[in-house]
Amino acid sequence: MTEATTASAPLGTAPLLEAPILEAVDVTKSFTQDGTPTQALKGVSLSVAPGEFVSIVGRSGSGKSTLLSVLSTLLRPDSGQLSYNGLDLTRATEAEINALRHGDFAVIFQFHYLLPYLTALENTLLPFMRGLRPVSGAQRKRALECLERVGLADKGHRLPGQLSGGEQQRVAIARALVKDARILFADEPTGSLDSATGATVMELLGQIHKDGLSVVMVTHNEQYASLSDRVVRMADGLVAG
Amino acid sequence: MNILTIALRNARKKWVRTLLLLLVFTLGVVSIVSLNFVSRVVGEGLEKKLVSFGANILVSPKSEKLTVSYGGFALGDMLFDVAYLDERDTLGRIDTIALRKNISVIAPKLVVMDRVQGKAVAIVGVRFGQEKLLKGYWTVEQGAIPGEAPVPRAAAVPAAPMPADAGSHPVSVRPALPLSSAKASAPAAHPGNGVLVGSAAASKLGLKPGDAVPLGTSQMIVTGILAPTGSEDDNVLLADLGFVQQAVGRPGKANFVEVAALCSACPIEDIVHQIGAALPGVEIKTLRNIVEQRMYSVLFVKKLILSVSLVILLTGCSMVGISMLSAVNERKKEIGILRSLGFSRRAVFSIFFAEAASIGLLAGLAGYLAGYLVSFRILAVLELGDGAHLAFEPLHLAATALILALLTSLASLVPAWKAAAIEPSEALVTL
Ligand SMILES: Nc1ncnc2c1ncn2[C@@H]1O[C@H](COP(=O)(O)OP(=O)(O)O)[C@@H](O)[C@H]1O
Ligand SMILES: [Mg+2]
DSSP states (O other), X not given: OTTTTSOBOTXXXXXXXXXXXXXXXXXXXXXXXXTEEEEEEEEEEEEEOTTOEEEEEEOTTSSHHHHHHHHTTSSOOSEEEEEETTEETTTOOHXXXXXXXXXXXXXEOTTOOOOTTSOHHHHHHGGGOXXXXXXXXXXXXXXXXXXXXXXXXXXXXOOGGGSXXXXXXXXXXXXXXXXXXXXXXXXXXXXXXXXXXXXXXXXHHHHHHHTTOEEEEEOSOHHHHTTSSEEEEEETTEEOO | XXXXXXXXXXXXXXXXXHHHHHHHHHHHHHHHHHHHHHHHHHHHHHHHHHTTBOOSEEEEEOOXXXXXXXXXXXXXXXXXXXXXXXXXXXXXXXXXXXXXGGEEEEEEEXXXXXXXXXXXXXXXXXXXXXXXXXXXXXXEEEEOSTTSOOOHHHHTSTTTTSOGGGGGSXXXXXXXXXXXXXXXXXXXXXXXXXXXXXXXXXXXXXXXTTOEEEETTEEEEEEEEEXXXXXXXXXXXXXXXXXXXXXXXXXXXXXXXXXXXXXXXXOHHHHHHHHHHHSTTEXXXXXXXXXXXXXXHHHHHHHHHHHHHHHHHHHHHHHHXXXXXXXXXXXXHHHHHHHHTTOOHHHHHHHHHHHHHHHHXXXXXXXXXXXXXXXXXXXXXXXXXXXXXXXXXXXXXXXXXXXXXHHHHHHHHXXXXXXXXXOHHHHHOOO
């Protein structure tokens, strides 16, 4: 296994015994900006077991966000392999990718992106608003449950502008929960929050993880990283160990 | 709630922008719709006025013409026995055609060649009532049209048309007409033996109002001189058809009949065909030139309105296009979120597309209704009569709304396509 050297987290329960749900092998990605190419990922391998909580840490610019984007299918790698549950994501069709983004994968970001003109409840329901079919009563009920789960049961009617940063991030988490995702990708989810608010968000992520979700989280906060099953350190586009 | 909710909520949130776009488009549609309504009314009126620039159909008896040339020497055209139309019969038959309502003037004519003071001149018998409708450009320089009061300044002095030398004329029937008609300004008295002289003929023959002109066994009295018209009327003497018929011993006859038909609504060929059917054995010619000139004015107005409409629509569409393009840039992150939630490119595309299409649809509906109402107002202000015949057509309303929706959709193609092309990672990941 490629991650054999990675530090095991204190809470770890021998995740490597299970077959990985998500596996990246020797992934590279480069960007060209103003004519100069940057090699953001120089051959990164990483696997995530079902129900595992992996933290990715490293300096700014080391390629953490790029790796998370590649893992969550938001970015296509230049080379290397990427598979989810046996599906080769480098060869998947656009429809397969969309289905994955709609179902098993959920992403939250540092700037808890919500649609500013939809209420918290509507933002939570967003995954069900893909087509012309109206949102069902059952879906609405589920969204309300998810809002309750993140502690926003009474704020579903509010617009994002009427919510605090931490509340907005929790709505984003509720949106990830509503679709019953299997892996949650989080790119510095507490990065723009004060420590108290950040702690509640981390607590929430911990609970979700306990419920069986795999979590892949990029963070700057070593303390939060230490809560995970495993910490992956990145430096200069490579996994440092 | 479904995908359209996203477009709707955004439009509601950015209501100023939405309202502004709607307003611009609605105003555009109002102008186009009212221009069309008004132009339809004005076009009809215009064509009626244009009739006074001449006839466009000529009805004449078939006559055999032989062009004689012998040994390379042209002897000119020989006309075998000049044929005549029976005035009452011909007019009666033209009256019966199905498209009669499209005919505004029927002007029969009898042309007689005679010598006046030793000079050859054509005397044309006309029905002045019809002729005046046909020749709106006529102005009488001195005196008046036979059977009418002289122009106001002359009317002030009833005896004015009779200069001192009038007494030198042998026949003194002359005072009868001008005097009697001088008082009753309106529906002309019978023109009797009055004659209207073309400007060139007047100077060639030295005629002035009150002069007597012999015709066959009768005498005509000059009642007025026409101002130069630049037409054949300048060279002829125009007298009442009935009088000419009697004087030359051809009662009830005419050489030809000029017809002015309104042909913006129906092709002139149809009218010609119907007259032909009503008058077998008679030759009917279209004066193409005049038809085309007349239609040109009407078509010109239509073309003008079409181009103005196009400019308005293009402006509106560019506004929608530009505004959506900037909206796409502003909403990059939103698009990224939608894509990260599994919305397909097509779904993102349709959000923008739907927004543009509904703006077009609404503007089309509102604009048509407002334009319809505005047209009445414009027609009232322009005193173009009651717009009573402005029919409200639901089909046009639907068509306008659909066309507008189509146009705004087209304008949104590029922005919507750009939106669909946005990759979630570039929109969402903060460096
Ligand atoms: N869209 C992009 N265009 C150009 N360069 C990029 C882009 N995204 C990331 N990079 C570059 O790739 C490298 C890694 O970036 P990133 O993965 O965001 O690092 P981190 O998240 O660890 O701070 C950086 O040098 C960054 O400048
Ligand atoms: Mg980053």
